[in-house]
Amino acid sequence: MFSKAFVAVVLSLASLANSHYTFPQLLVGGAATGDWVNVRQTDNFQSNGPITDVSSPNFRCYNAAGSPSSSTARVAAGSKIGFKANQAVYHQSVTNIYMAKAPGNVSTWDGSGQVWFRVYEVPAVTNGGSSISFPAMNADKVEFNLPSTLPAGQYLVRVENIAVHGASTFGGAQFYISCGQIEVTGGGSGNPGPLVSIPGVYTGREPGIMLNIYYPIPATYTMPGPTLWRG
Numbered sequence: 001m002f003s004k005a006f007v008a009v010v011l012s013l014a015s016l017a018n019s020h021y022t023f024p025q026l027l028v029g030g031a032a033t034g035d036w037v038n039v040r041q042t043d044n045f046q047s048n049g050p051i052t053d054v055s056s057p058n059f060r061c062y063n064a065a066g067s068p069s070s071s072t073a074r075v076a077a078g079s080k081i082g083f084k085a086n087q088a089v090y091h092q093s094v095t096n097i098y099m100a101k102a103p104g105n106v107s108t109w110d111g112s113g114q115v116w117f118r119v120y121e122v123p124a125v126t127n128g129g130s131s132i133s134f135p136a137m138n139a140d141k142v143e144f145n146l147p148s149t150l151p152a153g154q155y156l157v158r159v160e161n162i163a164v165h166g167a168s169t170f171g172g173a174q175f176y177i178s179c180g181q182i183e184v185t186g187g188g189s190g191n192p193g194p195l196v197s198i199p200g201v202y203t204g205r206e207p208g209i210m211l212n213i214y215y216p217i218p219a220t221y222t223m224p225g226p227t228l229w230r231g
Contacts, residue, residue, distance in 0.1 A: 019090045020048035023159050023178035027082040027143055028073050038073040039083070039180045048086070050163065050174035054209075059199040060111050061158065061179035069107055072181040077150045077188060082143030083159040083178060091163035091174065092134045092213060095122040095142050096225050098158040098198065099150075106154035106181045116158070116201065117192040117229045120144035124164075129219040136161060147231025149190030154183045158198070162224070168212035170204060194226045201225060 022045060026038040036045070042062040044050070051059055058064040075081055097120035102109040122136040136142070142159060156179045163174040201224075202209060208224040 020044075020050060021085045021087050021089060021161075021176055022048055023083040023085050023161070023176065025084040026073055026157075026180040026182075027080075027084055027141060028075055029080055030143070032084050033073060035086075036070065038070055038182070039178050040070050042178055050176050052171050052174060054175070054202040054204045055199050057199065059175065059177070061156070062177040063179070070181050072106055072154060072183050074183045074185055075146065076186045077146055077152070077184050078148035078186075080143055080145050081157065081180075081182065082141055083180065084141040085139075088138050088140045089136055089161060089176075091137065092165045093136045093161050093163040093176075094124055094134065094208065094221075094223060095136045096160040096162070096223070097121070097142070097144060098160065098225075099192070100156045100158070101151070101192070102154045102156065104154075106156060106183070109156070111156050111158075111179070111198070114195050114197045116196050116198050117194065118225045118227070119147065119192075119229055121223050121225075121228060123223045124213075124218075124221040126218055126221050129217050132213055132217050132221065146184065147188075147190060147229070149188030149231040150184055150192065151190060152184050152187030154181070156180070157182055162209060164209070164211060164213055167210055168214075170210055173204070173209045188231070190229075190231050192229045194229075196226050
């Protein structure tokens with residue numbers, strides 16, 4: 001028979017996995033395209049575990065192990081896309097969406113270099129120190145409209161959910177990351193920016209990444225990352 005200690009460990013690990021999540025599905029016009037169809041399969045597709053090292057090469061798309069190839073979804077500039085999680089986001093967290101235009105075929109591109117721009121965010125909500133709330137928490141998807149002036153071409157789209165429930169010390173924030181592949185049609189003549197490298201965009205000590213959300217309650221919250229490009 002199994003010991004009580006062994007059973008407790010198994011239950012603890014199961015609980016930990018259940019409190020974590022991935023973003024395996026791309027949403028196009030509100031419809032999910034299937035697990036890891038248009039999203040690169042992440043290294044945590046079974047464990048659901050986060051990344052905590054913002055300097056890791058795996059911080060970009062969390063697929064350094066070499067996942068199977070994903071297909072590329074065709075979407076029109078100005079249309080709604082997003083990501084669906086494999087379960088509701090469990091932690092107090094905020095969400096960023098980054099994009100990067102591939103120089104050619106996005107399916108064979110690693111997204112390296114100063115090529116990423118930020119297009120959408122779901123920040124925390126504060127009111128001067130009385131309370132802090134997290135609209136990203138308990139949601140199972142994040143959606144946004146592509147800027148209508150986004151140039152046509154193939155892109156990586158990167159969802160970055162930052163769980164800050166344990167972020168009071170360096171390395172305590174948890175990042176849940178996926179990269180989807182899209183081909184934008186009917187694009188405009190916009191000039192996305194500012195452009196950043198991933199990894200490299202964060203040090204891990206930004207006030208929106210390293211903070212205590214419990215006491216004293218933050219009076220304000222600053223989203224990490226470059227200025228949003230809205231087209």
